[in-house]
Amino acid sequence: MGLATAAGLLRQGAAVTVLERAASGRESSWAGGGILSPLCPWDYPEEVNRLALRGMRLFGDFAGELQHATGIDPEYRRCGMLVLPPFDRDRARQWCTAHGFGAEVRSEGLFLPDIAQVRNPRLMQALRARVEQLGGRIVEGCAVDRIVAEAGRVGHLATAQGDFSATAYIVTAGAWSRVLLGEHALQADIKPIRGQMLLFKFDAPPLPHIVLQKDLYLIPRRDGHLLVGSTLEDAGFDKSTTGEARAMLLQRAIALLPVLRGMPVIQHWAGLRPGSPGNIPTIGRHPQLSNLYINSGHFRYGVTMSPASVEVLLNAINGTPQPFDVSPYLWR
Ligand SMILES: Cc1cc2nc3c(=O)[nH]c(=O)nc-3n(C[C@H](O)[C@H](O)[C@H](O)COP(=O)(O)OP(=O)(O)OC[C@H]3O[C@@H](n4cnc5c(N)ncnc54)[C@H](O)[C@@H]3O)c2cc1C
Numbered sequence: 658m659g660l661a662t663a664a665g666l667l668r669q670g671a672a673v674t675v676l677e678r679a680a681s682g683r684e685s686s687w688a689g690g691g692i693l694s695p696l697c698p699w700d701y702p703e704e705v706n707r708l709a710l711r712g713m714r715l716f717g718d719f720a721g722e723l724q725h726a727t728g729i730d731p732e733y734r735r736c737g738m739l740v741l742p743p744f745d746r747d748r749a750r751q752w753c754t755a756h757g758f759g760a761e762v763r764s765e766g767l768f769l770p771d772i773a774q775v776r777n778p779r780l781m782q783a784l785r786a787r788v789e790q791l792g793g794r795i796v797e798g799c800a801v802d803r804i805v806a807e808a809g810r811v812g813h814l815a816t817a818q819g820d821f822s823a824t825a826y827i828v829t830a831g832a833w834s835r836v837l838l839g840e841h842a843l844q845a846d847i848k849p850i851r852g853q854m855l856l857f858k859f860d861a862p863p864l865p866h867i868v869l870q871k872d873l874y875l876i877p878r879r880d881g882h883l884l885v886g887s888t889l890e891d892a893g894f895d896k897s898t899t900g901e902a903r904a905m906l907l908q909r910a911i912a913l914l915p916v917l918r919g920m921p922v923i924q925h926w927a928g929l930r931p932g933s934p935g936n937i938p939t940i941g942r943h944p945q946l947s948n949l950y951i952n953s954g955h956f957r958y959g960v961t962m963s964p965a966s967v968e969v970l971l972n973a974i975n976g977t978p979q980p981f982d983v984s985p986y987l988w989r
Pocket of ligand 1: 830959
């Protein structure tokens with residue numbers, strides 16, 4: 658969210674510095690699956706789908722521009738997703754019809770042909786390169802320790818590399834946003850929710866599309882990598898992986914794709930999602946500090962929502978019209 662926001666601001670001529678505690682693009686946005694859709698959109702409130710659907714519509718151009726400008730391919734691909742039972746078929750079909758969302762009934766489930774994916778680490782590399790190409794400065798190893806405010810404005814940030822000051826400040830610290838904000842967080846209710854993933858490698862993709870069954874998904878990458886995810890765990894800021902999650906993911910994945918039995922897990926990792934009530938992010942200006950903004954709390958769908966979320970934030974900063982009602986995302 659930080660890099661995408663920076664790229665959006667740079668494109669409109671602003672000078673931008675990104676302060677990153679560790680290395681840029683290595684946390685949740687790196688760890689995720691890169692499915693560009695809510696898992697079962699019919700299970701989510703309109704506030705989530707509004708932002709996700711707009712993100713999905715903007716993503717092709719967003720990824721295309723990144724690839725064209727940087728030469729790094731984020732592997733945006735409209736591969737489709739097969740949803741397997743159990744799920745509410747009637748509700749799913751009604752929702753797809755109402756939203757003009759492609760859906761094909763198959764004997765084994767419902768195929769959603771318009772759902773795309775990206776390859777997260779490549780997307781992060783491309784975004785980073787784009788930010789630097791547009792003249793942005795990325796300062797790594799620079800944890801923001803404190804937001805120092807007075808008289809209704811942020812004066813400066815106290816960081817591991819000294820004080821930084823700017824005209825405006827945007828918090829995009831993912832799962833850590835609330836900690837960073839401290840007393841200024843107000844109702845931005847964001848907390849870490851851990852997700853674990855497994856990785857396999859085939860010579861060629863073992864599936865032509867994403868497969869989803871309840872919370873378990875299989876994502877085939879173009880080069881034969883297969884991701885299996887994921888868990889939803891309230892484990893604080895602990896990013897460890899567990900044997901229990903590995904066994905559960907493995908067992909459920911083998912049930913869907915028996916060829917996985919006996920195959921080595923080549924990587925197992927965990928990421929911390931910026932969890933928020935109802936999966937509704939907070940985007941916009943602080944109600945009391947006039948030069949403080951936030952773009953965080955996207956929980957399970959931050960990659961999907963990113964182009965739309967940046968659009969909403971830039972409109973809020975510029976005072977330009979929004980594409981839809983953004984009141985659910987306001988910082989209260
Ligand atoms: C296992 C898993 C699967 C997922 N699958 C999908 C999916 O398929 N599709 C989808 O759309 N979304 C998915 N997500 C969710 C998505 O990854 C997140 O919503 C999104 O990445 C959040 O982006 P972010 O920039 O807010 O957070 P992050 O990517 O975590 O970035 C926050 C950054 O802030 C930095 N930071 C933190 N504190 C400070 C500080 N004090 N000072 C300076 N820097 C700081 C961190 O180091 C980090 O680089 C998944 C997430 C996980 C974990």
